[in-house]
Amino acid sequence: MGVRAAALLLALALLGCAKQGTVAPEPARLKVIATPAEASVYIDGHYFGRATVLSQEPKALAPGVHLMTVTADDHFPHDMELDLPAGTTTLSIQLRPIPP
Numbered sequence: 001m002g003v004r005a006a007a008l009l010l011a012l013a014l015l016g017c018a019k020q021g022t023v024a025p026e027p028a029r030l031k032v033i034a035t036p037a038e039a040s041v042y043i044d045g046h047y048f049g050r051a052t053v054l055s056q057e058p059k060a061l062a063p064g065v066h067l068m069t070v071t072a073d074d075h076f077p078h079d080m081e082l083d084l085p086a087g088t089t090t091l092s093i094q095l096r097p098i099p100p
Contacts, residue, residue, distance in 0.1 A: 028084035031058035032070070035094040039072040051093075058088050074098055 032041050034051035041048045043066050049059055051070070063086045071077045075095035082089070 025063065026086035027060040028063040028086055029058040029060050029088040030068075030082075030084065031055060031088060031090040033090065033092045034070055034072070036072045036075065039070050039075075039093075039095060042069040042071070043067070045069075058090075070095060 030043075030048075032039075032049075032051045032054040034041070034055075037052045037055070039051040041051055041054055043061060045067070048054070048061075048068075061084070063084055066082050066084060067079065068082050068091075069077055069079050070093050072095050075097050078093055078095055082091075
């Protein structure tokens with residue numbers, strides 16, 4: 001099943017569960033621009049995606065506080081706590097290389 005088809009099914013399921021007269025909250029969308037571009041992004045301890053993909057296609061998650069870790073070979077990892085609002089948030093991160 002394609003990503004768009006899965007998103008449509010999820011949206012329809014949420015509409016069916018929503019009370020009449022209520023509006024589902026807008027999701028947070030996270031766009032990550034990282035150096036190096038092949039860095040991996042983890043949210044709340046779970047793999048979220050590659051920075052190369054997330055820089056082009058922000059990924060949805062629940063608004064609120066999340067722990068993000070960005071890692072790449074031969075670079076120090078970067079951890080940060082995010083308080084994401086609804087809508088799109090763009091983060092630019094430059095990982096520090098590990099000295100030889």
